[in-house]
Amino acid sequence: MFQYRQTLVRLRLGDSDREIARSRMMGRKKVAQIREIALVRGWLAPDAALPDDAVVAAALMRKEPLPASCVSTLEPWREQIANWYAAGIQGTTIHATLVRNHGYTGSVSAVYRFLHQLVVDNADDVTLRLEFKPAEAAQVDFGAGPPITDVHTGEIFKTWFFVMTLAWSRHQYAEFVRDQTVATWLGCHRRAFEWFGGTVARVTIDNAKCAITRACTYEPEVQRSYGECAEGYSFKIDACPPRDPQKKGIVESGVKYIKGSFLPLREFRDLADANRQLHEWVMGTAGNRIHGTTREMPLKRFADVEKSLLTPLPAVPPQLATWAKVKVHGDSHVQYDYNYYSVPFKLVRQELWLKASDTLVTLYQGIEAVASHVRFKHRGERKTLPDHMPPQAQAWLLKDTQWCLAEAERIGPACAAMVHAMFRDKVLIRMRAVQGVLGLKKKYGVARLEAACSRANHYGTPGLKVVKSILEKGLDLQELLAGFDAMATTYTEGGRFYRQTNTILQ
Known part of the structure; x- marks a missing residue:
């Protein structure tokens, strides 16, 4: 419409079709058509007012259907091509198949133009930006960290970094870890809440196995250990639908920010040194920058408003324990974390729930505790209580x-x-x-x-x-x-x- 009105203005000023076409606004043929319509309707008279956009559109915009030459030669196979594209098959493969099986004579470019039109026709999803109130939500994610060489032992190990970002202020907690186990996941949550000095109403996560045992759009199954953590710290778990990371885009951006701004050109002596540098960076560079979305400093935004609205931490920190289903071996022992713990011999071959805290391992049959052991600190150890063995075995041991x-x-x-x-x-x-x-x-x-x-x-x-x-x-x-x-x-x-x-x- 802008081009049409500019063309009408220049025609009223006396510019020729060639001059208008030379400005690359539109071709001479199109300018000639507009001149003809404008003359008939009296739009080129110097004393006449230019018509409204609706009038110009009604007169100049094309109403008739596209000519046959504008219909894609791939139209007969539209449904089949759409299915192939949805299955992830690339354009060159689709073109080769059409040539081989259907005698298609068109070019690969025609296939790509057709696929582009399919994407445009199916682009009916509209992104909704989520808004959060102070202390309402936090988002959590893991990112791949660098390999770290311990200068004391010479060990080279892979790392990840845990990130929790407050959705309103964008203030964050980050920590390097060596694994993504349930125990590490729970410990990072505890340290993050202690870092902020309180908890939020809900925590948005993806479907990591340390948090969600079965991913589902409507009713995901929460890992029992994480459920107890949420209950102890009074927050609700908000799991993203499968394959939809945009629901936690705030922390996704935080992970990218750490990868792009903190990690490059840094050296770490060990894991403790890496975390020390990361915490200093969070409280310095990251916390005092002008955030691209809020246009405020995250640390100031957090200190001025959000910190006072967080849910206070419980007076007694909840016990963070890992739950796992285990099966009793034929020797009346269960295996957990490469160690073995005995249970009463009558439970051989049955499945039990194992609860492991930092110091204790407890086994349950339903809601009844059937065995309890002090947790081993090193792997490859075995704990056997004589009372758990059958009478003949007890006699033999004695x-x-x-x-x-x-x-x-x-x-x-x-x-x-x-x-x-x-x-x-x-x-x-x-x-x-x-x-x-x-x-x-x-x-x-x-x-x-x-x-x-x-x-x-x-x-x-x-x-x-x-x-x-x-x-x-x-x-x-x-x-x-x-x-x-x-x-x-x-x-x-x-x-x-x-x-x-x-x-x-x-």
Whole structure:
């Protein structure tokens, strides 16, 4: 419309069609058409007023349908092309398929023009800018941080940075971390609220696994640990719909700002040094800049208005615990964070809820606590409570070396001597054999077992097999061979075939 009115003004001033076309306002053919219409309607008379825009539009704007030459040659395949484009297939592939399967003779540019028109026709979403009141909301996100080399240990590790931005003032909290676990997520929230000195009414997040166990547009499932954190700090969780990060665009911009303004050209000695520099930057450069949207300094905006409106922190900080579903192994233990904790043996193969705080690991069957352990600080450790084991396992665990020696002493000196001799074996660990010998007391009684051990010791054959054989044959009830000592004397002090050495050598 601006071009039409300017053309009419120049025509009234006497400019030729060529002069107007030379200004590249429109072509000579179009100027000639406008001159013809204007002459008929009397618009070029110097004393006549220029018509309104509506009148000009009604006279000059095209009303008839486009000629056939303006209809795309791809129109017959519109629906199929739209489906391909929605599936993410690129234009060159679509063109090649049309040429191969449908004999299409048009160019690739025609395909791209058609795809562009599809995008324009389907662009019916209108972005709505969200407005927030002071202390109403905060937005949270993670960003990829730089690898950091610890100057003390030489370790190189990957990092992320956690960002919480207050939606009204744009003041933020940021922290470098080494992982995105539930425990790290909860700890960052606690430190962020302590940094601000209070909490907000709701926190907008994406669908990270440390916060949302099942992403859904309408009814997402919140991680149990994060739900307890929200309840303890009196804020509500506002999860973005899947694949819609624009709902937390404020913190997205904050992440980009840290990546573009803070991270370049910086060096960090370790994680603590990185966080020290980041906090100084937040309170300095980031907090005192003129924000592009609010046109105020975030730190001043926060201090003057928002800080006093935050929900006060609870008098006693809520316990931040991680919840996880675990399955009881066949050995009556569950695994958590590469450590093992025992539970009552009757729960083998069942699923339990595990609650892990900084110091304690508690296991629940439904709402009933069934086991509790002090949490290990290092990985690869195992905690077993004897009461959690089945009776036979408890009995076996109790029958250690000291128990066996004490039990043998109670049976008698011969039994004690045999047990000591069996434990002195330099090749085998004979714990089961010793327990087997002591177990014969139940069947044969103390007296017979002591007699059997005495007989086996006398003949120099201590062991379970010998003692058991003696008891089964009733040899413990017989006296020792009376001639054994005489026979021994025959072979040691001279006898029938005894000869002196000097007589043998003669």
